[in-house]
Amino acid sequence: MLNLRLNEVNLPYPDPIHPIIIHFVIAMVLFAFVCDIIGYFWKQNYLFEVGFWNMIVASITIFLAVIFGQFEAGLAQPYQAAQQTxxxxxxxxxxxxxxxxxxxxxxxxxxxxxxxxxxxxxLGVATFLVILICFQTYLGTKLVWVYGLHVEPVVEAMKEGVIQ
Known part of the structure; x- marks a missing residue:
């Protein structure tokens, strides 16, 4: 079994990496969508190339985000109220x-x-993707700002048995 030294926010490194990577992915997908919309309605065909390459980078990077998300979720030791989210x-x-x-x-x-x-x-399917990303962003925000996963006071409270 791997024995990691965890810091005050239950991570083996200073800050969560998942949010950094996923915000990059979100930016790439949203920027691709904006480029495609502008390119479509204002006939700016060169923007389709920008949108395409942004999606290529997002496709590669999203797997890093998922891997770090899985790793950090496992280290978070989520309490009952946070588990469903x-x-x-x-x-x-x-x-x-x-x-x-x-x-x-x-x-x-x-x-x-x-x-x-x-x-x-x-563009319709890309719009659905943007809506799904907004929903996912809401859930991730809720995990940090409502449930406090990887936030020092919450981690301390869980270690002391205040939160279960």
Whole structure:
């Protein structure tokens, strides 16, 4: 069994890495979406290329976010009240990673077919992706700001048995 030295927020390193990586992914996907919308409605075809490459980077990076998310969730030792939100956040994270990669693969096919256009249905699916990301962001925010996972006073209270 691996014996990690955990600090005051139950991590083997100073701060959680998952939020840093996932905020990067969120920014890449949202920026790709904005580029695609502007490119579609204002006929700025070069923005489709920007959106495509942002999705490529997001597809690669989201798996790092999920890996660190799983690792840090395991170290958080969530108490009963936080467990359901963490479970939904975990499941949604895996679903999101599959959707991001799927949309990127679809986007690659669109790009090979005609890189100067994207179909409206793609924008509809991308809109669903953005909504799902907003929901996932809400859950992650709730885990930190409401339940205090990896926040020092909450970690201390759990160690002392105040929170179970």
């Amino acid at each position: 963490l479970n939904i956040h975990t499941l949604t994270g895996w679903i999101l990673s599959a959707i991001v990669v799927g949309i990127t693969a679809w986007r690659l096919g669109i790009r090979h077919h005609n890189f100067l256009k994207i179909p409206p249905i793609y």
